[in-house]
Amino acid sequence: MLDDPIATGVSEISIPTGQVNNSWYTIDGRCLGDIKPTAPGFYINGSHKVLVR
Numbered sequence: 001m002l003d004d005p006i007a008t009g010v011s012e013i014s015i016p017t018g019q020v021n022n023s024w025y026t027i028d029g030r031c032l033g034d035i036k037p038t039a040p041g042f043y044i045n046g047s048h049k050v051l052v053r
Helices: none
Strands: 024-026 031-033 041-045 048-052
Touching: none
Parallel strands: none
Antiparallel strands: 024 031, 024 041, 041 048
């Protein structure tokens, strides 16, 4: 049981300087690795949403 019943969430995620996250993720958060997906849909690469047609 938690002492503070109010959820605070995540305010910021930081990546150390010099490191680049080049992984691809589905819109529901599944990691696909470093290779660009070929199936149409919305993906997340780095911190950008990308539409693959």
